[in-house]
Amino acid sequence: MFISTMFKAVNTFKCRKFIKVKFVNLYKNACFCTNKSEVSSSYEPPKPENPFKRTFRILGNDMKTAKNKVQSFITKVQGVREVTNKVPKSPYRDGVFPEHCDIAIIGGGAMGSSIAYWLKQRAPNAITVTVIEKDPSYVDASTVLSVGGLRQQFSLEENIRMSLFGAEFLRNIKQHLSVEGHDPPDVQFTPFGYLCLASEEGAQQLEENANLQKKLGAKNELLTPVKLKQKFPWINTDGIALGCHGLENEGWFDPWSLLYAFKTKALSLGVEYVDGEAVGFEFKKMPDMLTEGVEPGSYEAVEKVLVKTESGELRSIKFGFVIIAAGPHSARVAKMARIGTGEGMLSIPLPVEPRKRYVFCINCKNGPGLNTPLTIDPSGAYFRREGLAGNYICGRSPLPEEEPSVDNLDVDYDFFDKNVWPILxxxxxxxxxxxxxSAWSGYYEYNTYDENGIVGPHPYYTNLYIATGFSGHGIQHSPAVGRSVMEMILDGDFETIDLKRMSFDRLITDTPLIEQNIF
Incomplete structure (x- = not known):
């Protein structure tokens, strides 16, 4: 009965393939050799299990696993984000807590796992990498609660180039992130593009953005109200002066699948993940270190990160480099390193804080068709089609005076009625x-300074790097940022995409990097 129900719920071929692969892997692992010298003389081998009973026992266990996977698929289609108990895990190397490493990464979401992957694939045997993640189930992680958009429709060259690379990375993800013994990664990319709409006031900026995007290699088309109506008959063009439709490399993907692929690959390369929360740093005096703006003999470097494990134990990890990639919690981690509480260069805080954003799932049987792009109104309200049953997800960023509390991830359904539905x-x-x-909410890692990512070394610490503050577009830029941080650490500079303007230094020189976009 369960098998019949399961195969009706999801794609039959995928379920059969899942069970087949799991059964084959179990069969391969069933045969092993034991070192006779390690077996005591009193050892008596267990009686062989009946092969039929053994087969049904293994299949029974796998059916339970398949049931969990099917249920995850069903709940996601219904708009419920449930990702617990599906996280790849790996014991510590040799069963020992990693008390030292070359590079420690605080934050194991898409950004942190991408950085870990790029570092280890570049130097698999030369460096050790440890990732510290306080929420190993990722149930509240920003990565898995995002809508997974991919667009080149930005006004800054850095963001456009990072998105173009992100599209290339996802297109070739099987080459990058495949792991022997696992199904090839599939992020379920939906290539229907973005449709950004502009009023008369924003039309010129939209056109300038589109021209820069084309110059850098993106493909899009500008549409007048008449052409918009011809191409998308479902749209009301009142108040619209121009639209920009992405023709290639734009759409959306499953963020959880990307995170899972990054983490699985990183683990296969030897990255260690520590389930625990970074709660502090230890410092080391370096009297011979001379730094501009620092009194000679007073310089202290970050040397260890203190981790509170799941069992409540406090452990320390000594590192050569540390990277803060803790998403919306990055400012708290930075403060533990005296960033924002010290003097001179340490007096400037990391301007990143959590901002809660709602995502609503609606149903409309006669709504826009399957090839509908993710459409963004001049007000910032957006929607996109989700699946085959007439479902759509939608939302809108609140105005400054409407910002909800971040004490929890509860959803305010009145926000939809007042601020989203009338516009849509x-x-x-x-x-x-x-x-x-249905609905869910997640946290943006919101950069209150200029709403753009902060990437690169901190100007005071020679061994502390930052990768955070992307204000909603970090998931699509995670492949490019991971590669860029790897280049900075191993090569000493950005080799592919120049992200110098996105460094922490712009906070010191007060040169914000503003997206001149209309949404």
């Missing part, structure tokens, strides 16, 4: 009678 119903008349089916 006007832009897409078919949405006039929709209702919310």
């Amino acid at each position: 119903a006007k832009r897409v008349p078919a949405f006039e009678s929709v209702k919310v089916k």
Whole structure:
């Protein structure tokens, strides 16, 4: 009965393939050799298990695993984000807590796992990498609660180039992140593009952005209201002066699948993941270190990170380099390193804080079709199609005075009624009678300074790097940022995409890097 229900719930071929691969792997692992010298003379081998009973026992266990995977798929289609108990795990090397490493990464989401992957694939035997993640289930992680958008429609060259590389990386993800013994990674990329709409006030900026994107290699088309209506009959063009539609390398993907692929590959390369929370740093006096703006003989370097493990034990990890990639919690980690509480260069805090964003799932049987792009209204309200059953996800960033509390991830459904639905119903008349089916919320790692990522070394510490503050587009830039941080540490500079303007230094010189975009 369960088998029949399961195969009806999801794609039959995928389920059969999952069970087949798991059964074959178990069969391969069933045959092993024992070193006779390690077996005591009193050892008596267990009685062989009946092969039929053994087969059914193994299949029974795998059916339970398959059931969990199927249920995850079903709940995701219904708009519920449940990702617990599906995280690849690995014991510490030789069963010993890693008390030292060459590079420690605080934060094991997409950004931290990408950095770990790029470092180890570049120097698999030369360096040791340890990732510290306080939420190993990722149930509240920003990565898995994001909508997974990929677009080149930015105004800054850095962001456009990072998105172009992100698209290339996802296209060739099997070459990058495949692991022997695992199914090839599939992030379920949906290539229907973005459609950014501009009012008369924002039309010129949208056109300038589109021209820069084309110059850098992106492919898009500018559409007048008449052409918008011809291409997308479901749209109401009142108040719209221009639209930009991405033709290639734009769409959305499953963030959880990307994180899973990064982490699985990183583990296979020898990266160690520590399940615990970074709660402090230990420092080392370096009297011979001379740094501008620092009194001679007073310089202290970060040397160890203190980790509170899942069991409540406090352990330390000594490192050569440390990277803060803790998403919305990065400022808290930076503060433990005296960033924002010290003097001189340490007086400037890391301007990153959590901001809660809602995602609503609605249903509309006669709404825009399957090839509908992720559409962004001039107000910032957006929607996209989700699956085959007439479901759509949508949302909007609140105004500064509307920012919700970040004490929890509860959803305010009134926000949809007041701030999202009226805009979508006007832009897409078919949405006039929709209702919310489900919803979730997640945290942006919001950069309060200029809403752009901060990447690179801290100007005071020679061995502390930062990769955070992307304010909603970090998931799509994680492949490029991971590679860039690897280049900075191992090569001493950015070799592929120049991200110098995104460094912490811009906070000191007060030169914000503003996205001149209309949403």
